[in-house]
Structure formats: structure tokens, C-alpha cells
Amino acid sequence: MNDTDINADAADRLLLQRMVAGDRAALAVLYRSYHGRLCRFLSRLTRRPDVIEEVINDCLWIAWQKAGSFHGDSRVSTWIMGIAYRCGLKALRQHGDEPVEDDNLPDALVPSHDPGEDRELRDWLGKGMDRLSVDQRVVVELVYGVGHSLDDVAVIMQCPVGTVKARLFHARVKLRNVLPSLAGNTSIKEGTL
Amino acid sequence: MTFPINTGRDCACAWEAMPWVLQGSASQEQSEWLAQHLAHCSSCQAEFAQQQRLQLAMSLPSDIPLDAEVGLRRLLGRLDTPELQQAPAPRRVRTSHWLTRALVAAVLVQAIGIGVLGVKLRSSGDSQPASYRTLSQQAAPSAPGAIHVVPDANMKLAEWDTLLHKLNLQVIQGPNDVGAYTVVPASVASAPPQTLAQLRATPGIRLAEPVAATP
Numbered sequence: 001m002n003d004t005d006i007n008a009d010a011a012d013r014l015l016l017q018r019m020v021a022g023d024r025a026a027l028a029v030l031y032r033s034y035h036g037r038l039c040r041f042l043s044r045l046t047r048r049p050d051v052i053e054e055v056i057n058d059c060l061w062i063a064w065q066k067a068g069s070f071h072g073d074s075r076v077s078t079w080i081m082g083i084a085y086r087c088g089l090k091a092l093r094q095h096g097d098e099p100v101e102d103d104n105l106p107d108a109l110v111p112s113h114d115p116g117e118d119r120e121l122r123d124w125l126g127k128g129m130d131r132l133s134v135d136q137r138v139v140v141e142l143v144y145g146v147g148h149s150l151d152d153v154a155v156i157m158q159c160p161v162g163t164v165k166a167r168l169f170h171a172r173v174k175l176r177n178v179l180p181s182l183a184g185n186t187s188i189k190e191g192t193l
Numbered sequence: 194m195t196f197p198i199n200t201g202r203d204c205a206c207a208w209e210a211m212p213w214v215l216q217g218s219a220s221q222e223q224s225e226w227l228a229q230h231l232a233h234c235s236s237c238q239a240e241f242a243q244q245q246r247l248q249l250a251m252s253l254p255s256d257i258p259l260d261a262e263v264g265l266r267r268l269l270g271r272l273d274t275p276e277l278q279q280a281p282a283p284r285r286v287r288t289s290h291w292l293t294r295a296l297v298a299a300v301l302v303q304a305i306g307i308g309v310l311g312v313k314l315r316s317s318g319d320s321q322p323a324s325y326r327t328l329s330q331q332a333a334p335s336a337p338g339a340i341h342v343v344p345d346a347n348m349k350l351a352e353w354d355t356l357l358h359k360l361n362l363q364v365i366q367g368p369n370d371v372g373a374y375t376v377v378p379a380s381v382a383s384a385p386p387q388t389l390a391q392l393r394a395t396p397g398i399r400l401a402e403p404v405a406a407t408p
Contacts (some may be wrong), residue, residue: 027268031268032265036254038257039257040253040255043257052259054265056259057264057268057271061271063271121246121249122250122253122256125253128247140247140251141226143216144212144247145252149213149218162202168212175247176243176362
């Protein structure tokens with residue numbers, strides 16, 4: 001954990017303390033701070049905007065209710081991502097995980113500015129992520145997107161570190177096989193692992 | 194696990210280190226080692242390039258943009274709702290799993306079946322006596338003065354009728370499998386004790402025995 005992470009965690013802890021005292025302004029700060037990363041994290045689980053917003057609000061609602069029970073065993077971000085993960089899985093069970101096609105998105109939800117390079121990168125990533133299981137996508141997002149350690153991911157997903165390692169390994173192998181443009185043509189079979 | 198970069202042990206270590214070097218959480222020593230390895234391993238170079246691109250793609254903001262302020266207003270509104278409506282998951286809860294429903298259906302079918310059988314058993318028990326008798330059940334009482342009589346096969350019907358008439362007897366059962374009849378006095382008062390002896394003395398009667406009382 002670098003200095004930036006330490007400072008961010010300290011700020012988050014202060015916000016939680018204020019939330020325990022009923023400070024809604026602190027909740028608003030925390031909400032805006034986490035909204036972007038939660039939105040992207042949950043978009044690895046489902047493509048439905050309504051479900052994503054519902055899960056974000058469930059997650060921060062629980063954080064508001066349980067702020068007093070946060071004992072600091074992990075970073076605040078790890079704690080919140082864990083809540084979001086569990087809320088996300090629950091939403092998947094209730095709503096199904098059928099993605100909503102981009103064509104069906106309301107106009108207001110389509111990014112107004114998406115440079116061609118980003119679009120190309122998203123398409124490239126999408127081809128790989130489509131081949132991963134939900135848990136593999138979550139691990140890849142938490143490690144590469146959010147920047148969590150293996151230990152953090154294990155806390156978030158409530159599973160052993162070895163399980164996280166295995167999910168990350170298999171996800172990388174799959175991505176390497178389905179995204180060969182940069183990895184060369186030395187595709188391998190996961191069954192040989 | 195076998196590493197997909199099928200070169201030496203260094204490549205396996207490089208594969209392991211890549212995410213953490215990209216994150217910036219690897220030690221300086223590990224980062225420098227990876228840089229040295231990449232300098233002379235084209236396979237790991239390609240892998241690292243893909244990892245860099247993966248990290249870049251993963252760090253793009255969500256392509257499903259949601260308005261944080263709209264969501265925040267909804268959350269704050271939720272905090273103001275009454276306590277009963279503040280459940281974290283007010284959505285419909287799927288309480289009846291298909292297995293539960295199947296078990297409930299099976300129990301209902303069983304209950305209906307048991308009910309039908311019970312009604313049927315009760316109705317049949319009321320209307321029809323059992324066609325069997327257990328040893329613990331008391332036998333039906335025999336008529337007073339009843340006598341089992343086995344006439345000879347050659348005895349004519351007229352002789353049998355005459356005998357019954359003479360001794361004032363009437364047949365109440367028989368013949369059974371061995372040709373025995375059960376006879377009783379036509380009236381209780383007319384049952385002289387010598388009737389049995391007279392029957393036994395009749396030439397066409399092979400056997401005459403009083404019906405024993407139930408022990």
C-alpha cells in the first residue's frame with residue numbers, strides 16, 4: 001500500500017466516523033468518491049444500468065447503516081467493494097445476468113465522448129471478458145482495474161487467497177488465448193495447466 | 194500449474210510478477226528484475242505488452258455512465274423513508290424455490306391420497322364385515338342344540354327329509370366340503386336329548402356330533 005492509498009484510506013475512515021454520527025454530507029462525499037469505481041466494477045457483473053444503480057445504492061445504504069461496525073481490519077475501499085460484490089451477486093440472482101444490448105440503452109446513457117481509441121480498446125477488452133466467468137471478471141477488475149492485492153481480493157470475495165490466485169491465473173490464460181493480437185499466436189490450452 | 198510461457202523458470206516468475214509490477218505494488222527489486230528479464234525474452238515482452246493494454250482497458254471509466262447525483266438523491270431519499278421501508282433489499286425475495294414447491298406438492302398429494310384411503314376404508318368397514326376371523330376374535334355363537342350331521346352319500350333325499358321331519362329338525366347350514374349339514378331343532382322347546390342318539394342310530398347317517406361350544 002503506497003502513500004496515496006494510505007491517505008485515501010485515512011480520509012475514508014474519517015468519512016465513516018462522520019457517518020456514524022449521522023453526517024449525510026460525509027455520505028455524499030463517500031458516494032461521489034466511490035460511484036465511478038463501483039459503477040465500473042458492477043459493469044463487469046451486469047450491463048443493466050438500473051441494476052447497477054440499485055446495487056450501488058444498496059451498497060452505500062449498508063455502508064451508512066454499518067459504518068459503526070467497521071473496525072478497520074481492512075481498508076475502507078476493501079470493505080465497500082466486498083459489500084458491493086455481495087450486493088451484486090444478490091442482484092444477479094434476482095434479476096438474472098442477461099446483458100442489455102447497447103442498442104437498448106437510453107440515449108442519455110450512451111457516453112457523449114468516446115474517442116475512437118477508447119472504443120477500440122473497449123471492444124478488444126470486451127472480446128476477452130466475454131469468455132471469462134463472473135468470478136474471473138471480478139478478479140481481473142479488482143487486480144487490474146482497481147489495483148487490489150491478492151489478500152484484498154480474497155477479503156472482498158470471502159475466499160482463500162489460493163482461490164483468487166487460481167481465478168486470476170485462469171483468467172489471464174483465457175485472455176491470452178482470445179486476445180492474441182499482442183500476445184503473438186502462441187495460444188495454449190488451459191487443459192494443460 | 195504449468196505456466197503458459199513455456200520457457201524457463203524465469204518466465205514463470207515473470208508471469209507471476211507482471212500484475213503487481215503494473216500495479217506498482219511490487220518491490221523495486223522485483224520490478225528491476227522483471228525489466229531485465231523482459232529485455233532478453235520476447236515471449237514475456239509480448240505478454241507484458243498485453244498486460245499493459247489490459248490494465249489500460251480496465252482503467253477506462255465504465256461505458257454505462259450513471260449520474261451520481263441522481264443516484265445520491267435517491268439514496269438520501271431512501272434514508273428519509275420510514276423504518277419499515279428501509280430494508281436493504283426491498284425487492285421481491287424469491288422465497289419459493291422450485292425444490293420447495295415440488296416438496297410441498299408431493300406432501301399435498303400424499304395427504305390427499307391418505308385421506309381418500311381413510312374414507313374408503315371407513316366406509317367399507319361400516320358396510321361389510323370382514324371375510325376372515327382372527328384367533329383372538331370370538332367365534333359367532335352357534336345356535337342352541339345345533340348338530341353336525343353327515344348323511345351317507347347313498348341316502349335318498351326323501352329319506353333325509355323324512356328323518357328331519359320325524360326328529361323335528363331343520364337344516365341351517367351345509368352341506369360343507371365334507372358333506373356335513375348343521376341342523377337345529379325346529380323349536381327350542383322341542384329338542385329332546387335323545388335326538389342325537391336317534392340320529393346316530395339311523396342307518397343312513399354316518400356321523401352326528403353336537404356343535405361344541407366356543408372354548
